[in-house]
Amino acid sequence: MRKILQFALLATLIIAAGSPAHAGDDAKPSVAADGANADGFHLPPFPADAHVSQSAVVDGRTLKYTVTVGTLPVRDDKGNITGQVVFTAYAMPGKDRPVTFALNGGPGASSVYLNFGAIGPKRVNFGVDGDNPSDPAMLHDNPGTWLGFTDLVFIDPIGTGYSRALVPDDKATKLFYSTDNDIKYLSRIVYDWLVKNGRMESRKYLVGESYGGFRGPRITEYLQTQLGVAMNGVVLLSPYLDAASSDDGDVSPLPWMLTLPSIAAAHLEREHQLTPEAMAPIIDYTRGDYAMALMKGRTDPAATDAMIQKVTALTGLDPVFVKRSGGRLETQAYLREIYRAEGKLGSRYDSNVTAWDPFPYAPHQVGGDPILNGIIAPTTTAMVNFVTQTVGWKYDGRYNALSYDVNNLWHEDDDANKGSVSELRQAVANDPNLRVLIAHGWDDLSCPFMASVLIVDQIPAMGDPTRVQVKEYPGGHMFYARPTSQAALLQDVKTVYGAR
Numbered sequence: 001m002r003k004i005l006q007f008a009l010l011a012t013l014i015i016a017a018g019s020p021a022h023a024g025d026d027a028k029p030s031v032a033a034d035g036a037n038a039d040g041f042h043l044p045p046f047p048a049d050a051h052v053s054q055s056a057v058v059d060g061r062t063l064k065y066t067v068t069v070g071t072l073p074v075r076d077d078k079g080n081i082t083g084q085v086v087f088t089a090y091a092m093p094g095k096d097r098p099v100t101f102a103l104n105g106g107p108g109a110s111s112v113y114l115n116f117g118a119i120g121p122k123r124v125n126f127g128v129d130g131d132n133p134s135d136p137a138m139l140h141d142n143p144g145t146w147l148g149f150t151d152l153v154f155i156d157p158i159g160t161g162y163s164r165a166l167v168p169d170d171k172a173t174k175l176f177y178s179t180d181n182d183i184k185y186l187s188r189i190v191y192d193w194l195v196k197n198g199r200m201e202s203r204k205y206l207v208g209e210s211y212g213g214f215r216g217p218r219i220t221e222y223l224q225t226q227l228g229v230a231m232n233g234v235v236l237l238s239p240y241l242d243a244a245s246s247d248d249g250d251v252s253p254l255p256w257m258l259t260l261p262s263i264a265a266a267h268l269e270r271e272h273q274l275t276p277e278a279m280a281p282i283i284d285y286t287r288g289d290y291a292m293a294l295m296k297g298r299t300d301p302a303a304t305d306a307m308i309q310k311v312t313a314l315t316g317l318d319p320v321f322v323k324r325s326g327g328r329l330e331t332q333a334y335l336r337e338i339y340r341a342e343g344k345l346g347s348r349y350d351s352n353v354t355a356w357d358p359f360p361y362a363p364h365q366v367g368g369d370p371i372l373n374g375i376i377a378p379t380t381t382a383m384v385n386f387v388t389q390t391v392g393w394k395y396d397g398r399y400n401a402l403s404y405d406v407n408n409l410w411h412e413d414d415d416a417n418k419g420s421v422s423e424l425r426q427a428v429a430n431d432p433n434l435r436v437l438i439a440h441g442w443d444d445l446s447c448p449f450m451a452s453v454l455i456v457d458q459i460p461a462m463g464d465p466t467r468v469q470v471k472e473y474p475g476g477h478m479f480y481a482r483p484t485s486q487a488a489l490l491q492d493v494k495t496v497y498g499a500r
Contacts, residue, residue, distance in 0.1 A: 046071050046084060046162075050393040056121040056141040063121060063147055065092045069393040072192050074158065074175075074185050082175055085189050086162040088387070090121055091151040098150040098203040098232070098497065101190050103157070103219075105211025105240075107177070108406035110161035110399075111154035112379045114209055116386075118237070118480040118489075119146040120154070124382040125481075139382055144486035149497055150205060155189060157182065159406035162387070162399055173409045180413040183218045190219070191227045203232045205497065210447060210477065213239020213438075217424035224430050233435045233496045234427075238477045240447040241438075241455055242419035253294035256328045257286050258448040263329055264314040265442035266338075266351040271316075274442060274474060282314060286450065294327070331445045332365050347371040348445045350476020371478070376401050421455055429462055436468045437496050439489055441479030 049070030056063045067090055074083035088111070091097075102114045116124045116139065123142035146152060156163040158176040165172035175181055194200045208216035213236040223229040264282045268274040293300070293307035304327070312322045315329065321337050322329070335346040336357070344354040347370040355370035367373075380401045387393050400406075428434055438456065440449030452470045459468055471492050473485035480486040 046086070047393055047395055050391050052391045054121070054390075056145065056147070058121075058141060058143055058145055058148060061148065063092060063145070065090050065121060065147060067391050069387050069391045072189055072196070074189070076175070082167050082171070083158045083165045083185070084163060085158065085185075086156050087189075087193065088115060088154045089152065089193075090147055092147060096202070098205055099194075099199050100146060100150045100152050100205040100207055101193075102152060102154045102207045103186065103212040103215055104160075104209050105213065105215075106160070106402065106407055107157070107182070107211055107410045108160060108400075108403040109210070109212075110156045110163075110383075110401050110403075112161070112383045112401055113375070113478065114207065114212075114237075115152075115154045116379060116382055117478060118144065118209070118486070119207065120152060121145045121147045122386075124378050139386065143483070144480060144490050146490070146493060149494065151202075153193060155186065157186060157406075159403050159409075160400050161383075162395060162397060164397075169409060173411060177406060177409045178411050178413055183215060183222055186215065187219050187222045187227055190223060191229055194229065200229075204229065205233045205235065206231050207235040207237065208239065209237040210240065213237060213241065213447070214420050217241070217420040217427055220434075221423040221427040221430070224427060230431055231427075231434060233437070233499075235493055235496065236436070236438045236452075237480070238440055238444055238447045239438060239452065240419075241424065242421050242451060253291045254454075256294060257291055257454075258450045259329060259331060259334075259445055260286050260290065260311065260314070261450045262443055262445050262448045263334060263351070266346075267314065267316040269352055269443065269474065276472070279442065279472070283450070283453065285310065285314075287454075290327075335445070336365055345370055347476065349478065350441065350443045351445055352443055353476065371476075372402075421459075424468075425459055428459070428468060432463055434467065435496050435499050437492060438468070438470045439479075439492070440470065440472050441475035441477060441485070442472050443474075443476040444479070446477050 049068055051066055051068050053064070053066055055065070067088065069086065069088050071084045071086050073081045074085060076082050102111055102119065104111050104113050114120070116122060121142055122139040124139055158165050158172070165176055167175065176185065194202075194204070206216055206220055208214075216234050216236050216239065220231045220234050223231065261279065261282050265274055265279060268278055290307060290310070293303040296303050298304070308323050308327045311327045311329070312319045315322070317329075317334070317337060325333070331348055335348060335351060338351070339346055339354055340360070342354075343357055343360050345357045345365065345367065347353045347355075349369065349371045353370055355367075355373065357365075357367060359366040380399055383401065384399045387399075388395060424436070428436065438452045440447070440452060442449065449470065449472050456468055456470050471489075473479045473488055475482045475485045480489055
């Protein structure tokens, strides 16, 4: 599980962030706990749900919709309110419209990235080369929004966005900041929203990004088997499904197999040659001769030499660097090496997005990740203005686009290292109509596409093998920040929603 926390959305920024609060300090409120609760805190309540009518012009069509910012309580088994989850919902008039629930990752990330970056009706620029934190956080109509064919509900887990725990840190850690209880209370939030809004009979979908992709199969299976709510489809964007796949790189070839294709894809993109056709032989090589050479090790020096030459050609790296790495390209070392001559760093979330290296002579990377350093300001500014000014949900507490405290307090349950592959298989087996789209950016080294390719290759067909598909697009972790990739994703998602 520690690999999930390392590679999911929040990790690199936390390395550079310093020391957050520690669990077990009963003298202070929980992360983001600034509301009334049953544990002695007497703080201002949240406002009532707020609504506003808006419109967006998408592909020549005017979408008229209602935005709701509201809250749902989280209760313990005695009925006490232990937390409050804030959601942002977009709904259009119309009969039989589906509803889609959206979650980001971290753990510790709010849903603003899916909302204002990927699928909401408005978006703010972030996540691609040339975007700067100080750029105006202006919202504009999102050509890639899904609102034209589904209502949207963006959920901020406890401790993210404005959502808050109403218990001390030790209780919040147990109730909210763990792999199992996280799934249970978020699943109940989906259930409660459906009941509150009279939408139990609607077609239902779930989209999760990064650690939200780890959540996705688990929430889907829990809703199916425990709460009696069946999803019609699941879309996982840049998910990290299997925590153990990146372990034990000293023996297993798997960790290096996962990242080599993404590094090769980044090189092809720099050469303006990145296409699915160009990537196909690289994927085949990774599955075959590359894995075999790594497993043979010192028993076959000729195979090792050939592998190092091949990896050098695929990646465009210095042959000496590749040889000294044994053809095993560690992500952070690669991200410094490939841009070292320019005094820059690549991002693990899209290795062709760069920033200046503030400590180029340090033995290890000291500065934060180029993408993560640049996304907090525009997304936070845009969301706070939207919620408090545009929608009119008047609240002056802090908005946590990325919460260091949540990630620090997060703990692993016993089965966490198994990932979500088991739940993915079970959810697909439980419902022959369930469809799953797993979408990745070619250049993403935080949640490499090759992991999902290998995982899905091992899932039984269970009737129609296209019910679970992996698609790749130019770009990185937030590949949807690129207009052409977002447009391609939109068409693939419409296919999932159109299937009955």
